Amino acid sequence: MEIKRTIKYEADRVPGFGREIMSVPGCEALEHCIQCGTCSGVCPLSIYMDYTPRQVMELVRSDFKNEVLQSHTIWLCASCYACTVECPRQIRITDIMYELKQRAIKERVYPRRFPIPVLAEEFTRMVHDHGRISETRLVSRMYLRTRPLAAVGMAGLGLQLLKSGRFSWKQDRIKQREQIARIMEAVDRENGKTEA
Amino acid sequence: MKYAYFPGCSLKGTGRAYEESLVPVLRHLGVELQELEDWNCCGATAYMAVDEGKACAAAARNLALAEQTGLRQMLAPCSACYLVLNKAQHYLNEYPAMRQVVGRALQSVGLQCNGDTVVRHPLDVLVNDIGLEAIRQKVTHPLHGLKVAPYYGCQIVRPYATFDDQANPTSMDRLLEALGATVVRWPLKTKCCGGSLTGTLPEAGLRLSYILLKEARKRGADVIATVCPLCQFNLDSYHPQIAARWEPVRLPTVYFSQLMGLAFGLPAEQTVLHRGMVRFHPPPVPAPAGAEKP
Ligand code: SF4
Ligand code: SF4
Numbered sequence: 392m393e394i395k396r397t398i399k400y401e402a403d404r405v406p407g408f409g410r411e412i413m414s415v416p417g418c419e420a421l422e423h424c425i426q427c428g429t430c431s432g433v434c435p436l437s438i439y440m441d442y443t444p445r446q447v448m449e450l451v452r453s454d455f456k457n458e459v460l461q462s463h464t465i466w467l468c469a470s471c472y473a474c475t476v477e478c479p480r481q482i483r484i485t486d487i488m489y490e491l492k493q494r495a496i497k498e499r500v501y502p503r504r505f506p507i508p509v510l511a512e513e514f515t516r517m518v519h520d521h522g523r524i525s526e527t528r529l530v531s532r533m534y535l536r537t538r539p540l541a542a543v544g545m546a547g548l549g550l551q552l553l554k555s556g557r558f559s560w561k562q563d564r565i566k567q568r569e570q571i572a573r574i575m576e577a578v579d580r581e582n583g584k585t586e587a
Numbered sequence: 588m589k590y591a592y593f594p595g596c597s598l599k600g601t602g603r604a605y606e607e608s609l610v611p612v613l614r615h616l617g618v619e620l621q622e623l624e625d626w627n628c629c630g631a632t633a634y635m636a637v638d639e640g641k642a643c644a645a646a647a648r649n650l651a652l653a654e655q656t657g658l659r660q661m662l663a664p665c666s667a668c669y670l671v672l673n674k675a676q677h678y679l680n681e682y683p684a685m686r687q688v689v690g691r692a693l694q695s696v697g698l699q700c701n702g703d704t705v706v707r708h709p710l711d712v713l714v715n716d717i718g719l720e721a722i723r724q725k726v727t728h729p730l731h732g733l734k735v736a737p738y739y740g741c742q743i744v745r746p747y748a749t750f751d752d753q754a755n756p757t758s759m760d761r762l763l764e765a766l767g768a769t770v771v772r773w774p775l776k777t778k779c780c781g782g783s784l785t786g787t788l789p790e791a792g793l794r795l796s797y798i799l800l801k802e803a804r805k806r807g808a809d810v811i812a813t814v815c816p817l818c819q820f821n822l823d824s825y826h827p828q829i830a831a832r833w834e835p836v837r838l839p840t841v842y843f844s845q846l847m848g849l850a851f852g853l854p855a856e857q858t859v860l861h862r863g864m865v866r867f868h869p870p871p872v873p874a875p876a877g878a879e880k881p
Contacts, residue, residue, distance in 0.1 A: 416639070416682045435779045439791045467791060470632045471779035472745035476753055485746070492636035506787040507636075514633035518645060522627040524596040530786060548824055555862045557601045565625050570696045574648060577692035578640045 405456035417486040430474035506537040522565030592620035595668040602816025604862035609844040646675035666815035670742035711750035729767025736808035766850040800836040839867035
């Protein structure tokens with residue numbers, strides 16, 4: 392058993408983090424959170440989360456950056472928007488979860504073995520390179536990178552897909568692929584980033 | 588009636604039964620679709636988790652292509668595409684800074700997005716543009732006796748409910764009733780199916796699919812009708828895994844458009860029931876009208 396301190400210290404905060412998140416389009420209303428817990432109550436995945444959505448909202452607002460970026464919660468969020476439509480303060484919780492996922496990916500602090508960030512990365516790379524997603528290839532890549540052994544267990548599913556004519560190994564791509572790359576580079580430029 | 592059409596990646600892949608059944612049904616109702624030339628992936632939920640500016644730009648390229656068609660209305664049958672395209676539209680209209688970034692990015696490849704294409708779901712078009720009466724008139728093989736659980740899932744009513752009620756949508760219920768089917772009342776019609784978590788974190792994701800299937804069976808449904816390729820995939824594909832973890836809850840899940848094709852008497856290659864992993868066997872053709880006792 393690992394013995395850890397379960398309360399948070401002032402010193403754990405990363406001052407300014409909450410403000411920073413609240414300045415992102417769609418995340419502004421967070422400052423009005425009344426900690427009612429409606430979001431946690433309606434969230435179909437909260438029973439698996441280390442911090443409930445309500446707790447995540449307060450942790451963000453109170454600058455506990457490391458806790459939220461390393462939480463399982465943001466990866467368990469299935470983007471079902473149930474919390475967002477029920478929140479009495481019109482806080483777009485789903486979009487805040489997206490923003491936290493982005494930061495966790497950028498800072499590479501997501502929990503090991505979590506396939507979701509890998510899926511997101513492979514997904515964006517495929518869109519960038521080809522303009523479209525070929526689901527079978529995407530999912531196979533995700534398995535290979537995260538759980539190669541589990542991929543074997545998925546063979547049955549692949550076979551079923553094959554039988555129903557829904558399995559395709561072909562990489563679908565658009566004609567004007569360079570447009571996508573140029574659009575994405577332009578977004579980076581506009582946002583003042585200089586990514587390699 | 589003519590609409591621009593954004594199929595999205597799933598409808599060309601694992602969700603092909605949706606396109607294969609929807610296009611003939613709409614044609615049968617006099618609706619013409621013009622597929623966007625060289626459309627790209629909308630970005631789905633994954634892109635938003637990486638960069639919202641790029642997610643918006645990817646979606647906005649399609650909106651720009653839609654504007655070029657001059658049709659002003661675009662059909663997006665996949666729930667994720669529908670949500671993402673609408674969301675991009677909202678961001679561009681609400682946030683001038685985002686509009687500027689995306690606008691310049693599109694400009695760099697000679698595209699322009701004014702943000703005035705209305706992105707619509709087929710259910711919306713069917714119920715509000717075509718109308719249930721016109722649909723009823725095309726029904727030659729009413730689905731009498733078939734108990735259907737209508738499943739809307741998350742992203743067509745949340746967060747931007749534009750054509751139906753957020754908590755209790757009814758457009759598909761009414762559509763199915765117009766086809767002669769019996770609609771099973773169940774409270775889970777907008778609950779999450781687990782999304783991509785069924786594949787990435789099955790211990791959490793599959794449970795949500797399991798609950799949906801179990802409840803639909805408990806309420807006597809013969810089949811679940813869905814509007815989304817990911818929902819269809821989740822409810823149809825993981826029966827062995829669900830049975831191993833909990834209990835067997837086999838029940839077919841088809842697209843609402845496949846049921847429409849059946850009711851319209853369209854040929855098997857347009858109802859594509861063979862695409863299901865849990866095969867749906869429609870009930871035998873009912874006795875001719877008038878022979879029925881109430
Ligand atoms: S529902 Fe809204 S106000 Fe209530 S705790 Fe959640 S985010 Fe805060
Ligand atoms: S959007 Fe995410 S946090 Fe909100 S209810 Fe759904 S799964 Fe939970």
